[in-house]
Amino acid sequence: MAKVELKQPIVEEISAKVKDAQSVVLVDYRGLTVEQDTQLRKNLREAGVTYKVYKNTYMTRAFKGTDFEALAPYLEGPSAVAISTEDATAPARILAEFAKKADKLEIKGGIVEGTLYDAKGMAMIASVPSREVLISKLLGSLQSPITNFARVMNQLAEKGGASACAASAEEAPADKTASAEEAPAEAAAEAPAEEAAAPAEE
DSSP states (O other): OOHHHHHHHHHHHHHHHHTTOSEEEEEEOTTOOHHHHHHHHHHHHHTTOEEEEOOHHHHHHHHTTSGGGGGGGGOOSSOEEEEESSOTTHHHHHHHHHHTTOTTOEEEEEEETTEEEEHHHHHHHHTSOOHHHHHHHHHHHHHHHHHHHHHHHHHHHHTTHHHHHHHHHHHHHHHHHHHHHHHHHHHHHHHHHHHHHHHHTO
């Protein structure tokens, strides 16, 4: 069987994996222990990231004609590829975090959402929070005004509702008016009584 025929299934496999990829990151894995490699694969797999070692020639052929063709200059030396179809920053974030404990792991470069980044650029991408964290922060900021509004409404309900508060506000001035009207009437009633009592003292 010709070598081209042997290569084709592997090339097609890579092509299928990167077809809907949000990001593709290349790393140099030389120097990693078996234990470290196993742990790295586990971390990436749990995040939904595909990680595999391929020959550079296979990846070059698979990337040709796609956005990932720009990675050709980084396909030198031993290369492993991390591919994510969901969270675009996951490969860079997990690889960079793992490299802090395994300094032999080197990120060569990658393409995230159609943009090519070198090693320094990938370090910046790695600092971006996960999609879940970003969504959580967004929901938190959106819920704050709603929570405050709900708290105010709950307080109103405990006091009998907004209508009760309004009724109390209307009754207060009415009581003051009634008191003001009663005062002159009482004064007028008391005045004749005093005048009538005056002659009796003579």
